[in-house]
Amino acid sequence: MAHAQSHTKRIWNVFWILSAITIVEVAFGIIKPDVLHLTNFLGTSPLNWIFIILTLAKAYGITWAFMHMEEEKKWFRRAVIWTAVFLVSYLVALLLIEGGYLFETLSPLVKW
Numbered sequence: 001m002a003h004a005q006s007h008t009k010r011i012w013n014v015f016w017i018l019s020a021i022t023i024v025e026v027a028f029g030i031i032k033p034d035v036l037h038l039t040n041f042l043g044t045s046p047l048n049w050i051f052i053i054l055t056l057a058k059a060y061g062i063t064w065a066f067m068h069m070e071e072e073k074k075w076f077r078r079a080v081i082w083t084a085v086f087l088v089s090y091l092v093a094l095l096l097i098e099g100g101y102l103f104e105t106l107s108p109l110v111k112w
Contacts, residue, residue: 014065021058025051043096052092059084 028036028050036047060081063069069077 010065014061018058018061021054021061025054043100056085056088059088 028047032047036050037045039045041049063080063084069080072080
């Protein structure tokens with residue numbers, strides 16, 4: 001019975017942490033502070049970087065808790081996490097590069 005209670009407590013802790021991160025994301029999405037939204041940093045606004053980082057943190061938390069990665073061997077955890085980090089970083093870089101190119105190319109033609 002104690003084993004089930006520890007899992008229940010753990011699930012609730014993960015729930016509250018992920019909920020807090022989601023609430024922060026939603027609040028930033030609603031408020032959109034000009035200092036974070038209308039400036040440029042590494043190809044996009046700091047607000048977008050905050051969303052990317054918080055989303056990756058949530059993905060890591062879900063992987064760690066619900067895929068039971070803390071119980072796996074160290075090399076396996078690293079293989080899973082670093083592969084995901086590399087692929088997501090690659091995707092973000094490609095999206096920023098292509099999005100910037102499309103924005104520059106279509107700016108004269110489209111009213112944003």
